[in-house]
Amino acid sequence: MGGDLVVENGAIWAGPQDYWPQGFLAIKDGKISYVGPPEGFQPEAFLGIERLDAGGGLVMPGLINAHCHAAMVLFRGLADDLPLMTWLNEHMFPAEARWVNEEMVELCSLLAAGEMLLSGTTCVGDSYFCAHGAARAFERAGLRAVVAQGIIDFPAPGVTDPDQGIEAARGFVEAWQGKSSLLQPAIFAHSLYTCSPAKLKAVAGLAHELGVPWFTHLAETKSEVTQVKEMHGATPARHLESLGLLESLQAAAHGVWLEDEELRLLADHGVALVHCPESNRKLASGMADVDAWQRAGVTGGLGTDGAASNNDLDMISEMASAALGDKIRNLNPASLSAREAIDMAWAGSARALGLEGVVGRLLPGYAGDAVVLNTDQPHLTPFFDPASTVVYSARGADVRHTVVDGKVLVRDCEVLSFDLNDVMARVRDLARQVAEG
Amino acid sequence: MGGDLVVENGAIWAGPQDYWPQGFLAIKDGKISYVGPPEGFQPEAFLGIERLDAGGGLVMPGLINAHCHAAMVLFRGLADDLPLMTWLNEHMFPAEARWVNEEMVELCSLLAAGEMLLSGTTCVGDSYFCAHGAARAFERAGLRAVVAQGIIDFPAPGVTDPDQGIEAARGFVEAWQGKSSLLQPAIFAHSLYTCSPAKLKAVAGLAHELGVPWFTHLAETKSEVTQVKEMHGATPARHLESLGLLESLQAAAHGVWLEDEELRLLADHGVALVHCPESNRKLASGMADVDAWQRAGVTGGLGTDGAASNNDLDMISEMASAALGDKIRNLNPASLSAREAIDMAWAGSARALGLEGVVGRLLPGYAGDAVVLNTDQPHLTPFFDPASTVVYSARGADVRHTVVDGKVLVRDCEVLSFDLNDVMARVRDLARQVAEG
Numbered sequence: 122m123g124g125d126l127v128v129e130n131g132a133i134w135a136g137p138q139d140y141w142p143q144g145f146l147a148i149k150d151g152k153i154s155y156v157g158p159p160e161g162f163q164p165e166a167f168l169g170i171e172r173l174d175a176g177g178g179l180v181m182p183g184l185i186n187a188h189c190h191a192a193m194v195l196f197r198g199l200a201d202d203l204p205l206m207t208w209l210n211e212h213m214f215p216a217e218a219r220w221v222n223e224e225m226v227e228l229c230s231l232l233a234a235g236e237m238l239l240s241g242t243t244c245v246g247d248s249y250f251c252a253h254g255a256a257r258a259f260e261r262a263g264l265r266a267v268v269a270q271g272i273i274d275f276p277a278p279g280v281t282d283p284d285q286g287i288e289a290a291r292g293f294v295e296a297w298q299g300k301s302s303l304l305q306p307a308i309f310a311h312s313l314y315t316c317s318p319a320k321l322k323a324v325a326g327l328a329h330e331l332g333v334p335w336f337t338h339l340a341e342t343k344s345e346v347t348q349v350k351e352m353h354g355a356t357p358a359r360h361l362e363s364l365g366l367l368e369s370l371q372a373a374a375h376g377v378w379l380e381d382e383e384l385r386l387l388a389d390h391g392v393a394l395v396h397c398p399e400s401n402r403k404l405a406s407g408m409a410d411v412d413a414w415q416r417a418g419v420t421g422g423l424g425t426d427g428a429a430s431n432n433d434l435d436m437i438s439e440m441a442s443a444a445l446g447d448k449i450r451n452l453n454p455a456s457l458s459a460r461e462a463i464d465m466a467w468a469g470s471a472r473a474l475g476l477e478g479v480v481g482r483l484l485p486g487y488a489g490d491a492v493v494l495n496t497d498q499p500h501l502t503p504f505f506d507p508a509s510t511v512v513y514s515a516r517g518a519d520v521r522h523t524v525v526d527g528k529v530l531v532r533d534c535e536v537l538s539f540d541l542n543d544v545m546a547r548v549r550d551l552a553r554q555v556a557e558g
Numbered sequence: 559m560g561g562d563l564v565v566e567n568g569a570i571w572a573g574p575q576d577y578w579p580q581g582f583l584a585i586k587d588g589k590i591s592y593v594g595p596p597e598g599f600q601p602e603a604f605l606g607i608e609r610l611d612a613g614g615g616l617v618m619p620g621l622i623n624a625h626c627h628a629a630m631v632l633f634r635g636l637a638d639d640l641p642l643m644t645w646l647n648e649h650m651f652p653a654e655a656r657w658v659n660e661e662m663v664e665l666c667s668l669l670a671a672g673e674m675l676l677s678g679t680t681c682v683g684d685s686y687f688c689a690h691g692a693a694r695a696f697e698r699a700g701l702r703a704v705v706a707q708g709i710i711d712f713p714a715p716g717v718t719d720p721d722q723g724i725e726a727a728r729g730f731v732e733a734w735q736g737k738s739s740l741l742q743p744a745i746f747a748h749s750l751y752t753c754s755p756a757k758l759k760a761v762a763g764l765a766h767e768l769g770v771p772w773f774t775h776l777a778e779t780k781s782e783v784t785q786v787k788e789m790h791g792a793t794p795a796r797h798l799e800s801l802g803l804l805e806s807l808q809a810a811a812h813g814v815w816l817e818d819e820e821l822r823l824l825a826d827h828g829v830a831l832v833h834c835p836e837s838n839r840k841l842a843s844g845m846a847d848v849d850a851w852q853r854a855g856v857t858g859g860l861g862t863d864g865a866a867s868n869n870d871l872d873m874i875s876e877m878a879s880a881a882l883g884d885k886i887r888n889l890n891p892a893s894l895s896a897r898e899a900i901d902m903a904w905a906g907s908a909r910a911l912g913l914e915g916v917v918g919r920l921l922p923g924y925a926g927d928a929v930v931l932n933t934d935q936p937h938l939t940p941f942f943d944p945a946s947t948v949v950y951s952a953r954g955a956d957v958r959h960t961v962v963d964g965k966v967l968v969r970d971c972e973v974l975s976f977d978l979n980d981v982m983a984r985v986r987d988l989a990r991q992v993a994e995g
Binding site for chain 2: 194195197198199201202203204205208232233235236239240399401402403404405407408428431432433434435438442444445446448449451452453454455456458459497499500502503504505506509510513514516517518519541544545548549551552555556
């Protein structure tokens with residue numbers, strides 16, 4: 122059951138082009154019932170309903186992190202500045218093999234949920250192993266989530282026999298489907314170079330059978346593209362198309378090294394891409410050409426990827442990285458404007474997660490997911506334009522309140538839905554063991 | 559007269575390789591007298607001295623913003639996402655011509671000082687017109703500063719006749735030289751394409767006569783390099799060398815489009831470069847190759863540039879942009895490590911400003927300039943390594959206390975040295991006039 126709430130005393134930025142310097146946001150049963158200027162607001166319709174004081178700040182749609190591996194916060198800063206294969210083979214894979222289990226995923230996803238809520242993310246598309254743990258964590262935190270069980274042709278945490286991966290995914294989806302309006306279970310095929318064509322087809326088949334979305338990583342690195350071409354004689358998107366999988370694929374993460382023909386294939390099939398600029402830079406994977414995505418008509422969402430390769434889950438800094446990155450990639454300061462960048466984290470991510478028309482705007486009938494930024498700060502002064510201020514000058518710490526489904530989950534920079542200090546203490550204990558090897 | 563202070567109850571990160579999980583920092587008369595673990599600290603030597611509780615956080619050298627135009631915060635977000643010449647000719651130059659005067663520079667530099675102190679910057683290298691205003695602002699804020707009067711072959715705010723530029727700079731330097739141990743006056747020749755060879759020589763001559771450093775912008779854009787080659791038949795650094803100016807030039811900002819031979823010339827003459835990655839991206843100027851700077855032996859400092867092209871003055875996000883940027887530029891995740899990136903903002907910037915051995919480290923005899931980060935936060939959890947945590951996960955808002963010259967200027971995220979709320983209100987009033995044209 123969603124919450125009832127009136128957010129007052131703030132500027133309202135309802136979507137890229139809809140801004141009122143003063144206004145109200147009213148939510149009933151978790152859904153927006155009014156958004157706009159004071160003139161249209163009928164206070165008598167909201168008597169006795171909880172009020173949230175925006176304190177003169179900026180009220181806007183919650184940000185949507187469309188690609189994350191939340192539990193990897195445990196490995197944040199464990200190993201950096203290393204060649205990719207050293208980082209993966211000598212640090213990440215051994216650490217994951219040793220430390221990832223359902224309990225760890227639940228604990229660490231809860232830490233990630235706290236970090237995301239505090240920095241204005243109200244909805245996450247998460248994929249990892251032991252997805253039951255992540256689902257429990259997001260449910261407890263109150264975060265809206267599309268949680269996908271990972272599938273890979275190798276022994277993985279929670280699924281030691283890769284042949285059991287599909288059944289594990291089925292079990293996960295069946296356990297969570299329809300359980301909460303905030304949580305959508307899903308499936309994540311790791312990639313085209315770690316999942317056989319048969320496995321990819323099985324994932325798509327299961328997703329179709331159960332009526333849930335499925336996702337994958339696509340063209341993140343140049344060497345991955347070379348490998349796919351060698352193995353399958355086709356570019357990554359063409360390989361998916363030849364398997365008949367583009368019809369059902371919901372979205373793919375990264376898309377750094379896609380050719381124009383591949384972008385057209387994705388656009389034709391309505392497959393979205395999720396841009397992860399900070400992770401792509403930190404791992405030196407490459408810079409996706411978001412301008413080319415736009416020209417091809419591909420929907421672009423935005424995500425942080427896991428904290429081991431970012432190293433934070435702050436969608437506000439991610440938007441700035443996207444906008445600045447596209448300008449430098451194309452040597453054009455007019456590439457990917459601030460408005461376009463934030464809309465990647467709103468409508469773009471919503472569509473990438475299959476939540477188009479549900480989240481990403483403050484509009485009547487949409488979910489009551491909103492954040493309030495404290496704009497009374499020197500780095501946000503002056504305030505000429507909300508897009509410029511939020512994308513180029515703000516940071517996650519400027520988020521004062523976060524609302525999901527009409528419920529206040531963060532008030533005055535404090536998480537209300539769970540004991541974040543306790544979670545941090547427990548993650549620190551676990552990290553101490555990780556550091557000791 | 560510097561302050562006396564003992565910072566206690568924190569981890570101490572004194573320089574890239576010097577970390578103690580528990581320690582003390584003691585400052586007498588503005589200079590560091592002890593830094594290190596509890597075992598070496600003699601409490602009886604510091605009886606009755608003010609204590610600053612680090613609250614279990616991280617104590618580290620203050621960050622040094624080696625290239626800034628502080629007063630431009632007034633134009634933060636006024637115009638973005640535009641082609642460079644449109645941005646400059648239709649927005650920045652007209653706004654500067656109309657609104658920049660000494661009073662505006664003082665007011666807006668004070669806002670910038672507040673923003674910088676709150677995000678951990680303890681020292682700034684600032685260059686702009688009407689530099690008296692900036693100097694008064696930094697003096698009032700308590701920020702350490704190298705303040706340079708700008709010189710350009712065009713009418714400029716405060717100097718309508720360009721022939722009077724050198725005398726204006728002389729007047730500025732003579733008014734401020736020796737006035738405060740925290741403020742070093744200097745001269746900034748705008749660039750090689752806006753200052754004639756005669757003007758550049760006059761700047762260097764005046765700097766030599768008065769014993770102050772001088773600076774310039776160098777090779778920020780490709781078109782600037784083309785223009786310098788056409789006008790002077792030489793690459794920018796070679797042009798400076800042929801004029802005999804590399805002997806005296808302290809540092810140059812940007813250095814995006816320098817050839818290897820030019821880097822060798824700069825290294826041979828001990829000229830530092832200041833990297834401004836966020837501004838370079840936002841204006842689509844290009845990505846400097848910091849790896850190449852290192853190979854050539856050129857000192858690299860770090861700066862934010864002005865807030866109109868960044869759009870903040872947060873050196874913590876700038877370090878992340880530098881490290882991530884160099885990795886992607888060179889497609890090598892081992893390029894510019896977190897440790898190297900933060901040392902650009904410590905020792906690199908110190909040397910670029912002529913303050914080597916004075917700031918950039920917590921070492922006995924160095925200036926008592928330090929910041930305390932609150933690390934008890936989800937996005938900084940776990941904490942495996944200070945460099946990774948600060949560069950890849952922290953943000954300016956994590957700064958809790960800021961100390962300059964042994965004086966606490968920010969305590970618990972509040973600026974103590976001036977009324978920041980009043981300054982913000984006055985900048986907003988001015989910005990309203992700017993917006994109304």
